[in-house]
Amino acid sequence: MSDDRDSPERPAGEPPTVPAAIDRPIRQDPPATDRSVLDDAIAERDAVGFVAVGNRHDADLRFLTRFAAEDNYAYVRTSEESVLCAPSGHVARATRQFDGRVASDRLGSHPGERAAAVLEEVPGESSAGPQTVLVPPSIPHDAVVYLERAGYELRSTTAVADARATKTDGEIDAVRAVQRAAGRAVDRAERVLSAADQGGDSELQWNDAPLTPERLRRIANAELGCHGVDSAANTAVVAGAAGDEATGAEPIYTDEPIRIDVAPRGPHGYHGFRSRTVVVDSDGGWDRRAYVAVEAALEAALDEVEPGADAADLRREADAELAAFGFDTTGGREAGGSDPIEPGHGVGLSRRERPFLRAGETLEVGTVLAVAPGLTDPAHGSVRVGDLVVVTETGYEVVGDGRRSFTPRG
Amino acid sequence: MSDDRDSPERPAGEPPTVPAAIDRPIRQDPPATDRSVLDDAIAERDAVGFVAVGNRHDADLRFLTRFAAEDNYAYVRTSEESVLCAPSGHVARATRQFDGRVASDRLGSHPGERAAAVLEEVPGESSAGPQTVLVPPSIPHDAVVYLERAGYELRSTTAVADARATKTDGEIDAVRAVQRAAGRAVDRAERVLSAADQGGDSELQWNDAPLTPERLRRIANAELGCHGVDSAANTAVVAGAAGDEATGAEPIYTDEPIRIDVAPRGPHGYHGFRSRTVVVDSDGGWDRRAYVAVEAALEAALDEVEPGADAADLRREADAELAAFGFDTTGGREAGGSDPIEPGHGVGLSRRERPFLRAGETLEVGTVLAVAPGLTDPAHGSVRVGDLVVVTETGYEVVGDGRRSFTPRG
Numbered sequence: 001m002s003d004d005r006d007s008p009e010r011p012a013g014e015p016p017t018v019p020a021a022i023d024r025p026i027r028q029d030p031p032a033t034d035r036s037v038l039d040d041a042i043a044e045r046d047a048v049g050f051v052a053v054g055n056r057h058d059a060d061l062r063f064l065t066r067f068a069a070e071d072n073y074a075y076v077r078t079s080e081e082s083v084l085c086a087p088s089g090h091v092a093r094a095t096r097q098f099d100g101r102v103a104s105d106r107l108g109s110h111p112g113e114r115a116a117a118v119l120e121e122v123p124g125e126s127s128a129g130p131q132t133v134l135v136p137p138s139i140p141h142d143a144v145v146y147l148e149r150a151g152y153e154l155r156s157t158t159a160v161a162d163a164r165a166t167k168t169d170g171e172i173d174a175v176r177a178v179q180r181a182a183g184r185a186v187d188r189a190e191r192v193l194s195a196a197d198q199g200g201d202s203e204l205q206w207n208d209a210p211l212t213p214e215r216l217r218r219i220a221n222a223e224l225g226c227h228g229v230d231s232a233a234n235t236a237v238v239a240g241a242a243g244d245e246a247t248g249a250e251p252i253y254t255d256e257p258i259r260i261d262v263a264p265r266g267p268h269g270y271h272g273f274r275s276r277t278v279v280v281d282s283d284g285g286w287d288r289r290a291y292v293a294v295e296a297a298l299e300a301a302l303d304e305v306e307p308g309a310d311a312a313d314l315r316r317e318a319d320a321e322l323a324a325f326g327f328d329t330t331g332g333r334e335a336g337g338s339d340p341i342e343p344g345h346g347v348g349l350s351r352r353e354r355p356f357l358r359a360g361e362t363l364e365v366g367t368v369l370a371v372a373p374g375l376t377d378p379a380h381g382s383v384r385v386g387d388l389v390v391v392t393e394t395g396y397e398v399v400g401d402g403r404r405s406f407t408p409r410g
Numbered sequence: 411m412s413d414d415r416d417s418p419e420r421p422a423g424e425p426p427t428v429p430a431a432i433d434r435p436i437r438q439d440p441p442a443t444d445r446s447v448l449d450d451a452i453a454e455r456d457a458v459g460f461v462a463v464g465n466r467h468d469a470d471l472r473f474l475t476r477f478a479a480e481d482n483y484a485y486v487r488t489s490e491e492s493v494l495c496a497p498s499g500h501v502a503r504a505t506r507q508f509d510g511r512v513a514s515d516r517l518g519s520h521p522g523e524r525a526a527a528v529l530e531e532v533p534g535e536s537s538a539g540p541q542t543v544l545v546p547p548s549i550p551h552d553a554v555v556y557l558e559r560a561g562y563e564l565r566s567t568t569a570v571a572d573a574r575a576t577k578t579d580g581e582i583d584a585v586r587a588v589q590r591a592a593g594r595a596v597d598r599a600e601r602v603l604s605a606a607d608q609g610g611d612s613e614l615q616w617n618d619a620p621l622t623p624e625r626l627r628r629i630a631n632a633e634l635g636c637h638g639v640d641s642a643a644n645t646a647v648v649a650g651a652a653g654d655e656a657t658g659a660e661p662i663y664t665d666e667p668i669r670i671d672v673a674p675r676g677p678h679g680y681h682g683f684r685s686r687t688v689v690v691d692s693d694g695g696w697d698r699r700a701y702v703a704v705e706a707a708l709e710a711a712l713d714e715v716e717p718g719a720d721a722a723d724l725r726r727e728a729d730a731e732l733a734a735f736g737f738d739t740t741g742g743r744e745a746g747g748s749d750p751i752e753p754g755h756g757v758g759l760s761r762r763e764r765p766f767l768r769a770g771e772t773l774e775v776g777t778v779l780a781v782a783p784g785l786t787d788p789a790h791g792s793v794r795v796g797d798l799v800v801v802t803e804t805g806y807e808v809v810g811d812g813r814r815s816f817t818p819r820g
Contacts, residue, residue, distance in 0.1 A: 056643075057467035068643075070762045072548075092749045138482075140548035142566070156552070218636050225631030228624065230643050233466075233478075233675065265643065339502045352480045 028177070030066040030268045031170030034163070038064075038077045038134075041159040047132040048122055048152070049078040051115045052160070053143040059349035060136055060160040062269045067097050072140070074111035076103075076118045085114040112143030116150035129153075136160060165346060165354040166366040171270065172390055172399075175347070175368055178266030179388055179400040181227035182274045185262050187409070188223040189216050189237070193258065193280055194410035203251040204280065213237040214248030216260070224264045232271070234263035234351060240381045254281040257290070257381045258408075259374075269349045273370040274400070277383045278408040290375045290383040291406050293325030297373040298385055301343060305369070305389060305396040311344075311361035318343045318373040327375055341374030341384055367391040368399070438587070440476040440678045441580030444573070448474075448487045448544075451569040457542040458532055458562070459488040461525045462570070463553040469759035470546055470570040472679045477507050482550070484521035486513075486528045495524040522553030526560035539563075546570060575756060575764040576776040581680065582800055582809075585757070585778055588676030589798055589810040591637035592684045595630040595672050597819070599647070602629055603668065603690055604820035613661040614690065623647040624658030626670070634674045642681070644673035644761060650791045664691040667700070667791045668818075669784075673761045681761045683780040684810070687793045688818040700785045700793040701816050703735030707783040708795055711753060715779070715799060715806040721754075721771035728753045728783040737785055751784030751794055777801040778809070 038050050052075045054061045056068035064075045064082075071087035073094075082100030086093075094102045103118055119133065133152040135144070144154060167175065196204040196211050204211040214237070221231040238246055240256035252258060259277045266272070282288050297318040304313045322329050329340065346353045347370050355361035355369070363369070372386020388399040403409070448460050462485045464471045466478035474485045474492075481497035483504075492510030496503075504512045513528055529543065543562040545554070554564055577585065606614040606621050614621040624647070631641040648656055650666035662668060669687045676682070692698050707728040714723045732739050739750065756763045757780050765771035765779070773779070782796020798809040813819070 055467075057465075070760070089749050089752055135551070137552040138550035141545070141551045141554045141564075142547040144551045144554075214638065218638050221635030221640070222632040223635075225633075225635045225641060226628050228628050230631070230641050231635060233640050233642075339499050342499055350480070 028173075031168060031174055033063055033066065034168070035064065035077060035082060037159045037163040039079075041134055041157050042077070042079065045132055045134060045155055045157070047134045047155065049076055049119050050134040050157070050159075051076050051112075051119070051139070051143070051147060052136055053111045053115065053140055056269075059164065059269070059353065062349050063160060063164055065098055066268070067094055068269065069094075072111050074115040074118075074143070076115050078119065078122045080122060083118045085111050085118065087111075110142060110146055112140070112146030115143070116147050116152070119147075119152065120150065134159075161354060164348055166364050167348060167368050167390070168366065171348065172366070172368065174266060174268045174270040175272065175388065175390075176399055178229050178264055178270055179272040179274070181224055181229040181266070182262045182264050182272035183400045184227055185220040185223040185235075185264070186260055186274050186276050189220045189260050190276070190278060190405075190408040191410055192216065192219055193252075193278060193408035196280070198254055198281075201251075202254045202281075204254060210251045212249055212251060213239045213242075213246060213258075216252070216258070217248065220260065220262060224262070229264040229266045229272070232263065232265040232351065234261070234265075234271075236261045238382050241377075241379055242381075252280075255279065255283050255287075257287040257383050259382045259384055261384065263347075263351050263370075265351075271347050271349075271351045272400075273347050273351075273372070273386075273388045275370075275372040275374070275384045275386045276404060277374075277385055278406060280408060282406070286377060286380040287383060288406070289325065290327065290377070290380070291385070293322050293327055294373055294375055294383050294385050295404075296325065297321040297343070298371060301371050301373060302389065302396065305363060305371070305391060307363060307365050307391055307393065309363045310359065311355045311357045311363060312359045314369075314371065315343050315357040322373065322375060329375065338376040338378060338382075341372075341376060341382070343373040344369055344371040344386070346370075347388060363391045365391055365393055369396075438583075441578060441584055443473055443476065444578070445474065445487060445492060447569045447573040449489075451544055451567050452487070452489065455542055455544060455565055455567070457544045457565065459486055459529050460544040460567070460569075461486050461522075461529070461549070461553070461557060462546055463521045463525065463550055466679075469574065469679070469763065472759050473570060473574055475508055476678070477504055478679065479504075482521050484525040484528075484553070486525050488529065488532045490532060493528045495521050495528065497521075520552060520556055522550070522556030525553070526557050526562070529557075529562065530560065544569075571764060574758055576774050577758060577778050577800070578776065581758065582776070582778065584676060584678045584680040585682065585798065585800075586809055588639050588674055588680055589682040589684070591634055591639040591676070592672045592674055592682035593810045594637055595633040595645075595674070596670055596684050596686050598633040599626050599630045599670050600686070600688060600815075600818040601820055602626065603662075603688060603818035606690070608664055608691075611661075612664045612691075614664060620661045622659055622661060623649045623652075623656060623668075626662070626668070627658065630670065630672060634672070639674040639676045639682070642673065642675040642761065644671070644675075644681075646671045648792050651787075651789055652791075665689065665693050665697075667697040667793050669792045669794050671794065673757075673780075675761075679759045681757050681759075682810075683757050683761075683782070683796075683798045685780075685782040685784070685794045685796045686814060687784075687795055688816060690818060692816065696787060696790040697793060698816070699735070700737070700787070700790070701795070703732050703737055704783055704785055704793050704795050705814075706735065707731040707753070708781060711781050711783060712799065712806065715773060715781070715801060717773060717775050717801055717803065719773045720769065721765045721767045721773060722769045724779075724781065725753050725767040732783065732785060739785065748786040748788060748792075751782075751786060751792070753783040754779055754781040754796070756780075757798060773801045775801055775803055779806075 074085040199205040300317040300321040301314040374384025484495040609615040710731040711724040784794030
C-alpha cells in the first residue's frame with residue numbers, strides 16, 4: 001500500500017480523513033414530493049396547468065422533479081400528468097430519476113417552448129378566452145415569452161415555495177443526513193484547534209506550519225467531502241477582528257474568537273447548518289462576555305420555537321437578550337461597518353429560505369430552521385452559535401447532537 | 411497533538427490529505443471585468459441602461475459584480491456608473507467587494523424595484539416614448555414586471571454571455587488555479603486505486619474495506635476541499651457497466667473501467683475540468699479498445715483547436731475517429747439507453763457554457779474549452795478522457811499537466 005506521507009506537500013502527522021466505513025446508506029432515495037398543492041392551485045385559478053423553468057440551482061424545480069442538471073429544463077403539471085422536459089443529453093437519466101413522463105428533447109429548443117408544446121397536448125374545452133397557466137414569480141422571462149406567444153395567459157403562484165416551507169419526514173431525514181456531516185466537519189476543526197501548538201506571539205501552529213482560517217476552512221471542507229456532502233461554497237472561518245476584510249491567510253491567535261460556519265449540501269440538495277465560535281485560550285474579555293450573551297440569545301430564541309409561533313419573535317427575543325447583556329446590536333453594527341448577523345432562517349433545498357424571521361411568517365410542525373444569533377465587534381471579532389432545529393408538536397428538536405463549547409473540544 | 415487515527419470510523423492507514431503548505435496565494439483578487447461591452451450595447455440600442463437580477467448561481471451577475479450572495483440582487487449599468495443593489499444584510503461586504511456604487515438596501519423590497527429606482531436617478535432628456543432598458547434574456551420575470559411598471563421598455567441582450575465566452579488573462583489564471591486542484595483530486599483517486607488490494611472475486615479493497623465508487627468520489631472531494639476548491643456536486647465516479655443506475659455502493663472490480671470526472675469551482679466561481687478512465691488490471695478487451703479509440707478521438711478533436719475554428723468540427727472529428735475504430739456512437743447510445751457523452755463545451759463561471767460544440771460557434775484566442783470525448787457501452791461501462799484547453803494564437807495549450815494513463819498512476 002502506498003503512503004504519500006513523505007511527499008513535500010503532504011507533511012507528516014495530519015490525521016486521516018477518509019473513513020472506510022460508511023455509516024449510512026450512501027444514496028438513499030430522494031424524498032417524495034406531494035404535488036397536490038399544484039393541483040389545488042390549478043383548480044382554484046381554473047388554469048390549464050403549471051410550468052416551472054430553471055436549472056439545478058432552482059430549489060422549486062429540484063423539489064418538483066428530484067432531478068438536477070446544469071442546463072435549463074422545464075417541469076409541466078397538467079390535470080393529466082407531470083412532465084419533465086429534460087435537457088438534451090440527459091433524457092436517459094431523467095427517465096430513470098423522474099417519476100412522471102419525460103418529454104423527448106430537441107437540441108437547441110428552449111424549455112419554455114417545449115413546455116408550451118406539452119400544454120398544447122392537453123385536451124381542452126374550446127373556451128372563450130386564452131387559457132391560464134400558473135408559473136413561479138421568478139420564472140425566466142424568456143420562458144414567459146414562449147408561453148405567451150403560444151397564447152397562454154400567465155398568473156404567478158407561490159404554491160411551491162409555500163409548500164417547501166414545511167418539510168415532510170422524508171425531507172427531514174435528508175436534512176438529518178447532511179447535518180451529521182456538518183457536525184463532523186465542525187468537530188474536526190475543533191479537534192485541530194484543540195491539538196494545535198502555540199507558536200511565537202501566541203500564533204497557532206499545526207503540523208509545523210501556521211494554522212490560518214483558510215487552512216481550517218479547507219480542513220472542514222475535506223471532512224465534508226469525506227462524509228459525502230458538498231461544502232457548497234458555504235463554509236466560512238473568521239478569526240479575530242479581521243472580519244469581512246480577512247483574506248484567510250492571517251495567523252490565528254490563541255486568545256481570539258474563531259467563528260466556524262458550515263452549511264453543506266447533501267446528495268439530494270438539502271442543506272445542513274452549524275455555527276460555532278471557540279477561543280483556544282480566552283483572556284475572559286469581550287469574547288467571553290459575547291459568548292455568554294450569544295448563548296443566552298440562542299436559548300431565548302429557541303424558547304419561542306413551537307407550532308404557531310411568529311418567526312419575528314425569535315429575532316426579537318434574541319436581540320432583547322443581547323441588549324440585556326449590554327450589547328446594542330443595532331448601534332454596534334452601524335458603527336463597525338460590519339453586516340449584521342442574521343439570527344435565523346428556514347433551511348432546505350435553499351441554504352436560506354422561508355420562513356424568514358420577520359412578521360407574518362409562522363412556524364409549523366415540520367419547519368426546519370437555522371437558529372444562530374451572533375455579535376460582531378470591529379475591535380474583537382465575531383461570535384455566533386447555533387444549530388438546525390425542526391419544529392415538532394411539542395416545541396422543537398435540535399437536528400444533530402447540538403453539543404457546543406467555548407473551548408475547542410479535542 | 412491529538413491523533414484520531416484510532417477512532418472507529420477512521421481506520422488506520424489513510425494517507426493524510428490536508429497539506430500544511432499552501433502553494434499559491436490563498437485568495438487572489440478576483441479577475442477584473444471589462445464592462446465596456448455593455449456600454450456598446452447600451453449605445454447601440456439607444457438605451458438608458460442595463461439591468462441584471464439573480465443570485466450567486468447566475469454567472470452573468472457574478473461576472474459583472476464579482477459578488478456572490480444566496481439572495482437575489484441587482485446590477486445596474488447606466489452611462490454614469492455601475493450600481494449593485496445588494497441584498498439586505500450584505501451591504502458592508504458588497505461595499506468592500508464591488509468596484510462601483512452600492513445602493514443602500516431596503517428590507518423586503520424586490521431587486522427589480524430597486525433597480526428601477528436606480529434608473530430613475532439617471533438624468534434623461536424628456537424623450538417622446540418610454541425609455542429602453544437592456545436585460546439578459548433569462549432575467550427573472552418578476553423583475554421585468556417591476557421595470558415595466560416603472561415605465562421602461564425592455565429589450566434583451568446576450569452581450570454579457572457573449573463577452574464571457576472569451577476569457578481574459580485574469581480569468582484564465584483563475585481557471586488555472588482551480589484546475590491544479592482538479593488534477594490533484596484525480597491523481598489522489600488514481601493513487602488509491604493503484605495502491606488498493608485485490609480481495610476475493612477481484613474486488614478492490616482499501617484499508618481493509620471495499621473500495622466503492624462512492625468512497626472514491628469522497629476521497630476525490632476531500633482532496634478538492636484540501637486544495638481550497640469546491641466539488642460543486644460535479645464529481646462523478648462510475649465503475650463498470652452499472653452506468654446511470656449505479657448507486658455508488660457496488661464494489662469496484664480490477665478488470666473494469668473506472669471513470670472519474672471532476673469539475674470543481676474555485677473561490678471566484680471559475681470551474682476546472684478533468685476526466686480520466688483507468689483500469690487496474692485490464693484483460694485487454696472492450697475497455698482497452700475503447701480507451702485507444704477515445705484517446706485518438708481526443709487528439710483528433712484537439713487537432714481542430716485554433717482561433718477561428720468552427721466548434722462543431724471538434725465533435726465531428728472526434729465522432730469520425732471513434733467510428734474509424736469501429737465504435738458507432740449513435741447506434742450504441744440509442745441501443746444502450748445511456749445518455750451520449752458530450753465531447754466538449756466551454757467552461758468558466760458556468761460549468762458548461764458557450765462555446766458549445768455546434769455549428770456557428772467559433773473558437774477565439776481566450777476560449778476555455780473542456781475537450782473530452784467518450785464511449786458508453788451497457789455491457790462494459792464508460793470510457794472518457796479529457797482536459798481543459800485554452801485557445802492561443804498558435805493553437806491551444808492544455809491547462810494543467812495533462813498527464814493521462816490507462817493504468818492508475820501510483
